[in-house]
Amino acid sequence: MEPEQYQATLEGVLKEEILRMYQEVAENPDGDFHFHHGRDAAERFHYPSEWLDAVPTGAVASFGGVGNPHLRAALTPGETVMDLGSGAGLDAILAARQVAPEGRVLGVEMNPIMMEKAAAHAREAGVAVEWLAGTMEAIPADDASVDVILSNGVINLSFRKRRVMEEMHRVLKPGGRISITDIVSAKQLSQSIVNDPKLWAS
Amino acid sequence: MFRLLEESGFTRVKSAVVPGFAFKKESTRNSAEAYGVKAVMMTALKA
Numbered sequence A: 001m002e003p004e005q006y007q008a009t010l011e012g013v014l015k016e017e018i019l020r021m022y023q024e025v026a027e028n029p030d031g032d033f034h035f036h037h038g039r040d041a042a043e044r045f046h047y048p049s050e051w052l053d054a055v056p057t058g059a060v061a062s063f064g065g066v067g068n069p070h071l072r073a074a075l076t077p078g079e080t081v082m083d084l085g086s087g088a089g090l091d092a093i094l095a096a097r098q099v100a101p102e103g104r105v106l107g108v109e110m111n112p113i114m115m116e117k118a119a120a121h122a123r124e125a126g127v128a129v130e131w132l133a134g135t136m137e138a139i140p141a142d143d144a145s146v147d148v149i150l151s152n153g154v155i156n157l158s159f160r161k162r163r164v165m166e167e168m169h170r171v172l173k174p175g176g177r178i179s180i181t182d183i184v185s186a187k188q189l190s191q192s193i194v195n196d197p198k199l200w201a202s
Numbered sequence B: 001m002f003r004l005l006e007e008s009g010f011t012r013v014k015s016a017v018v019p020g021f022a023f024k025k026e027s028t029r030n031s032a033e034a035y036g037v038k039a040v041m042m043t044a045l046k047a
Helices: A005-025 A038-044 A049-053 A055-063 A090-100 A110-126 A161-171 A199-202 B002-007 B028-036
Strands: A080-084 A103-107 A130-133 A144-153 A172-185 B008-015 B037-046
Touching: A038 A049, A038 A055, A038 B008, A049 A090, A055 A090, A055 A110, A080 A090, A090 A103, A090 A110, A103 A110, A110 A130, A144 A161, A161 B002, B002 B008, B002 B037, B028 B037
Parallel strands: A080 A103, A080 A144, A103 A130, A144 A172
Antiparallel strands: A172 B037, B008 B037
């Protein structure tokens, strides 16, 4: 197999595993995963209890982030916020409360089942979020249309991180900002890890 | 990721380790430590 073909095949397999794993978190929040999730994780990352209490239980139980991007986002009413990789919707819902009433929140998600869950959670929370089906490597938004991008634990899953950064830069307005939490590695991961969909998705 | 942000045109890139982050399973935690894996908060601006 040619290297490009191998890379494309590996990316496809990994994408499927990522979709499967995070969907499993949403559908089976009591399951045993490599990472902390749900309310336990959110409280570890200092999401205020009163915020979590005011969000649908399902959105909190399915939370799979690796930190709290709200801590440094400094969202203000009226801003347009994008949650890149919105999962079950917790960060988007919390953002919508902070930028209301005139602000907008766009949730970008590649998994249609997760997006449906997130939309249901937002309706239950009584907040308006615009859900956009798409990937972080090809963000479905106009140039210079967003004030703030939030992202929580998803960029590390991409094989094309440079492309993700360029896309974030493209959709931000001049003066716009990002507040992301994610996983980084000080050393190059071994090929055995890169080639293992379950480890990569973790 | 820090370098990629700068190379993509972002300015004032700042990062800090996320306190409280750890993998749940010991085997994953050990592998993560060996590779220096950690969670970080990052902020940056588009000039």
